[in-house]
Amino acid sequence: xxxxxxxxxxxxxxxxxxxxxxxxxxxxxxxxxxxxxxxxxxxxxxxxxxxxxxxxxxxxxxxxxxxxxxxxxxxxxxxxxxxxxxxxxxxxxxxxxxxxxxxxxxxxxxxxxxxxxxxxxxxxxxxxxxxxxxxxxxxxxxxxxxxxxxxxxxxxxxxxxxxxxxxxxxxxxxxxxxxx
Numbered sequence: 001x002x003x004x005x006x007x008x009x010x011x012x013x014x015x016x017x018x019x020x021x022x023x024x025x026x027x028x029x030x031x032x033x034x035x036x037x038x039x040x041x042x043x044x045x046x047x048x049x050x051x052x053x054x055x056x057x058x059x060x061x062x063x064x065x066x067x068x069x070x071x072x073x074x075x076x077x078x079x080x081x082x083x084x085x086x087x088x089x090x091x092x093x094x095x096x097x098x099x100x101x102x103x104x105x106x107x108x109x110x111x112x113x114x115x116x117x118x119x120x121x122x123x124x125x126x127x128x129x130x131x132x133x134x135x136x137x138x139x140x141x142x143x144x145x146x147x148x149x150x151x152x153x154x155x156x157x158x159x160x161x162x163x164x165x166x167x168x169x170x171x172x173x174x175x176x177x178x179x180x
Contacts, residue, residue, distance in 0.1 A: 002124060009123050009149075012156045017116055019163040020050060023170045023178040024105060032105040036172035039165075043173075044105050045097040046166045051112040054155050058119050060132060061151045068135050123152060 002010070024032060024043050032044040059067035131145040146154070167178045 005128070006123055009152050009156070010120060013116070013119065013123070013152070013159065016156060016159040016163055017112075019178055020047070020159060020166055021109070021112075023163060023166040024109070026176075027105070027170070027173070029105055031173050033099060034169075034173055036169050039169075040097060041165060041169060042099070043166055043169055044099055044103060044108055046162050046169070047105070047108045047112055048099065048103055049097050050159055050162050051108065051115045053158055054119055055115045057151050057155050058115070058122055061122065061126070061130075061146075061148045063132055119152075119155070122148070128152075 024047060027043060033042050035042055056068055126148050128149040129147055131147045134140040134144045134146060136142070163178070170176050170178065
């Protein structure tokens, strides 16, 4: 039997994943790859990104080597101002959004299902208070640690945010609205 906290975390994850999946329901492969806004984002690239990001955070929470950049030191040669400028100009493309020929919508959704199942199992069984140090990066406070609970809350927020992005993209493609 799940504790109330674990049940609430699972319900929140499943609800926001459901919004994202609902947004892509019934779209063609061409629509899934359509850039319908000034952003480089597509429905398919959002599914890919959300699945890969969730997997990365779960790997981090489990202490897997290389997760979230592992021991990479972003202070050595990393230019945060240059990255921000590239993002603002549209020149920066996050590789996690780039689609390959193998990244069909059904394949991406199958991958997302596998990631979600593993995350759900971790929610049900993991130590929510276990912490891990965040990698050195300009977007994390130096020396910060996140608990599994904090990681899961972040995954929920990321999924929710990107479900909203997907809703805007879908509405621009065919007028369909997921969230209102």
